[in-house]
Amino acid sequence: MPAPRTVLLTGAAGGLGTLMRGLLPAYGYELRLFDAVPVEGEPDAITADLGDRAALREAVRGVDAIMHLAGISLEASFDKILRANIEGTYNLYEAAREEGVRRVVFASSNHVVGYTPRPLPGDPLIPIDAPRRPDTFYGLSKSFGEDLAQLYWDRHGMETVSVRIGSCFPEPTSVRMLSVWMSPEDGARLFHAALTAEDVGHTVVHGSSDNTRLWWDLTTARALGYEPKDDSEPYAARLVAEQGELDPDNPDHAHLGGHFCTHPPIWPR
Ligand code: NAI
Ligand code: 15L
Numbered sequence: 001m002p003a004p005r006t007v008l009l010t011g012a013a014g015g016l017g018t019l020m021r022g023l024l025p026a027y028g029y030e031l032r033l034f035d036a037v038p039v040e041g042e043p044d045a046i047t048a049d050l051g052d053r054a055a056l057r058e059a060v061r062g063v064d065a066i067m068h069l070a071g072i073s074l075e076a077s078f079d080k081i082l083r084a085n086i087e088g089t090y091n092l093y094e095a096a097r098e099e100g101v102r103r104v105v106f107a108s109s110n111h112v113v114g115y116t117p118r119p120l121p122g123d124p125l126i127p128i129d130a131p132r133r134p135d136t137f138y139g140l141s142k143s144f145g146e147d148l149a150q151l152y153w154d155r156h157g158m159e160t161v162s163v164r165i166g167s168c169f170p171e172p173t174s175v176r177m178l179s180v181w182m183s184p185e186d187g188a189r190l191f192h193a194a195l196t197a198e199d200v201g202h203t204v205v206h207g208s209s210d211n212t213r214l215w216w217d218l219t220t221a222r223a224l225g226y227e228p229k230d231d232s233e234p235y236a237a238r239l240v241a242e243q244g245e246l247d248p249d250n251p252d253h254a255h256l257g258g259h260f261c262t263h264p265p266i267w268p269r
Pocket of ligand 2: 073074109110111165166167168257
């Protein structure tokens with residue numbers, strides 16, 4: 001596959017979309033932006049919902065690849081998740097298939113495997129083929145997205161890299177995040193690798209920086225050519241002083257998915 005140039009970025013108004021709008025053009029991409037809400041300062045962005053199949057068809061026409069970030073990014077009622085994340089992702093894949101788009105990078109999440117026990121010091125890293133244990137309807141919808149991607153590869157030859165993102169924010173804000181944090185710069189490196197690696201079929205990767213306190217294995221991400229450069233450890237002393245080390249007796253700290261397993265944050269809209 002020739003290296004993609006024009007990339008449709010769904011979820012462009014969101015936190016990660018905003019970070020990637022800043023970072024990805026340096027890799028040579030021309031971004032076409034899509035979101036349910038207007039993207040500030042971007043009058044050409046497409047404002048449409050993932051439920052609008054005609055708008056999606058037009059949005060994907062002529063792009064070389066899609067970075068699919070749009071959707072509900074926290075927990076919500078099953079009905080809301082069904083519309084935005086399950087039907088919405090299906091609508092996007094159908095539009096992409098109809099328009100002949102060959103590559104998708106799908107923003108999956110650690111919450112697909114959120115109930116996996118967090119590794120204690122000395123335990124092996126969580127492998128990429130750990131059994132799926134979604135911690136929310138949100139995590140379940142990302143698990144669906146990964147299966148949809150597999151189906152579209154097996155049946156239609158459409159390639160996807162599903163990135164199980166840990167926490168991609170400018171800085172880690174909790175002791176848990178020290179283990180799953182992906183710096184925005186490493187996020188751009190990983191998404192670039194996912195957009196350009198050859199013959200990915202459907203590949204699932206963990207998305208994080210090369211953290212000292214890493215919980216999961218980055219082998220499949222590195223196999224795409226991803227070379228993380230950041231580590232959350234410089235933030236550790238301050239966060240541990242403020243919050244304390246993770247407590248083996250605290251249920252919020254027992255699993256990869258953290259408090260999503262106990263009291264998940266709810267999507268506000
Ligand atoms: P966000 O909530 O800031 O952004 C999501 C964007 O999707 C919003 O701008 C929203 O308007 C748009 N959106 C929601 N429903 C839509 C619909 N039906 N049609 C069109 N647009 C819709 O989330 P964030 O943090 O930017 O995450 C981006 C993606 O990455 C999400 O899919 C999220 O699940 C995934 N992810 C993010 C992580 C992170 O650390 N930021 C971690 C794991 C996964
Ligand atoms: C996610 O999947 C969410 O979209 C993001 O907002 C964070 O909460 C992240 O997981 C996390 O686990 O820290």
